[in-house]
Amino acid sequence: MTQISAIATPSVAKPSFIALLIAVSAVSPLGINMYLPSMPGMARAFGVDFTTIQLTLSLYLAAMALGQLIIGPISDRFGRRPVLLIGLTVFIIGSLICFLAQNVGLLIFGRVVQAMGGCAGITLSRAIVRDLYGRNQVASMIGYVTMGMAVAPMVAPTIGGLLDTFYGWRASFAFLIAFGGLALLFAAWQLPETNHNRGSGGAGRELLYSYSILFRSRLFWGYTLAASFISAVFFAFLAGAPFVMIELMGRSAAEYGFYFALVPGGYILGNFASGRFAARVGPNRMILAGTFMALASVAAMAVIFAVGFMHPAALFGPMFFIGLGNGLVLPSGIAGAVSVKPDVAGAAAGLSGSLQIGFGALVAPLIGATLSTTIWPLIAIMTACSLLAIASFGLVAGQHRPEAGN
Template sequence: MDDEKHKGPSSGAAAGPFVMSKRFLLMLVAVAAVSPLGINLYLPSMPGMTAALGVDYAAIQFTLSLYLASVALGQLVIGPISDRYGRRPVLLGGLAIFVAGSVVCTLAPSISVLNAGRVLQALGGCAGIALSRAIVRDLYERTQAASMIGYVTMGMAVAPMVAPTIGGVLEAWHGWRASFGFLALFGFGTLAVVYILLHETNPWRGDTAQSQSLLKGYGKLLRIPAFWGFALTAGFSSAAFFAFVGGAAYVVINLMERTPVEYGLYFGLVSLGYIVGNFLSGRFVAKVGPQQMIRLGATLAFASVLLTAFLYALDDMRPLFLFLPTTFLGMGNGLVMPSCIAGAVSVRPEVAGAASGLAGSIQIGFGAVVAPIVGALVTTSAWPMIVVTGLCTLMAMLSMQLVSK
């Protein structure tokens, strides 16, 4: 349909069926990809950054944890603000902050300045995560929203799939600063596209009662067991992925003595699995049902960790024995995430922004906790990474029980 039909809150789910144009869909994909790019693009540079900045690996690992923690906290604020003032102005502001943070990182002379830039990047980039989902929920009812979020995140997953490869090439050619320069350019391009294409989608913005109680939306959500079921399942599933991210670069580059480019290529398998999972979710969630899709994905993720442990026990120097089974972890997350997020933002549609922000905060916050733990433990082998990943997938399976209460 023509982009003019995106204008105004009348495009909301309550107004009837909505057909999303390809340009609008690609815009949402780019918006949602900004923050994952900020996470994954510089991963191959992390071991090399230790020498460039004169710090140990733990200090570089902290830049990832700091980013994840800032994303988690930022979404708590972004969601309610967008419920009150609208998705468009908040998203534009967030993207502008992301660009500024990327420039700071590119020019950073020290680890402390780099950390400050990472905080800015995260606070700006988290708007893309929370608001891309809230925009979809503004336009679609719950089951359709799960399907559309699946398609959006399927496209978004291309970013973390290719990011480590791009980052590895940029590291080899121009050093670690080139990755952050790339992020600044991508963020600026996305900002321009959003300014041109996005019209306001939130039909509840400006509501007087809501403006008097931005935090009451959280109060409503916290009393609903189903919200906790969806949010915790997403959180532990995400934590499983970040447990792998937190240790994989060190294991492959330092312990297995492979190059950053090789690591980036292997990492693409995990993202490919995530893409497939999201495609299957978008294609079949209406037939299978969101809750069944979540259970299937969580079970697949847990089984993938068991397979990883078995293969790694056979040979601890083959990267493929880590990444091939973890492809199915990515696929399981691709099945879980769209339905979990759609479920979380649907329990109270009038506070979809707050729900998306809180669920996203839990999702990324769990990753911020496990990533540095794994990074500190994988000094001689990948076993700590495998064990923590397995525990997270098990907790995801158990958390889903809250949805039926």
């Protein structure tokens, strides 16, 4: 195994280490996106309506939100490595439950288990980066990691659709079992402990102490809410786009998978820009640019549909730029949140990640309840989330920013 001292400085930006962070970060996004093309078939297989099968998405997101609240602070206490390895093991167990499920109740339970384990990769990859880098460098490194991670949601619906076509819906969960197993082996082999300031007191007391520090920080809330609301724009789209594309536009699931690749494509480009320019430009400017880009893109989508152009390009074209805006905002927003109080970086990563996913868990059922015969509820919710992201960033404006090394 790599020695701890080998990664005690930012020289750890080796391709193998970045690949490890990408792999563990990609586990949960794969769990979200892999099975989406199979949802109508799963509803038929279990004899339930689409609203019921959609619980496998909204409860997955809710479990991710809850899991990150627990995993981050626990890793501050016990270390990143053991918590990550346990989380990946739980993800594999959840995927196996889904694969073997004979009724929708067991499937939903498996999805919750899957999410609780998979969220360790997203949370702890951020905390690991913060263990090793200064604040501005964190934004760049997270940008590179999430740029690679974005490949997962880009290819997952296509892979899931092909597996469903040839082998049925269970094949997607077999794929997730295999991917989770490989990520677990990779982490066990390559990942040393990066948290050298682990606490020694009671875990419950430290958890409350960590969150009490963060709850009092205006900077933390500014960065976290900006990232959460901009993520909610994407999750609103994720929940509503299949219905709009297939039911309102009369297009096929295969076409949905084809056009969907535009969204993570924009996200990858935005993360690449973050990786290249965040340290030089500063995270606040990146966040401001990304939030206004998202709002302008939603406005463009509204104008296109208002003139009656009902085509997938009208939906996914603006979403490319919303994905780009997400790629500009999220690395810097996450970096700002976990850098406000570096001694509780795990708790900050967990709480910020929990809220980011939790907002998605809130908007997904809201979209499902309001979409019926028109796209306008989707556009209205995306617009509101974009405006709230800009408003949230006002909490950061004018505040003293932590030094890069803090």
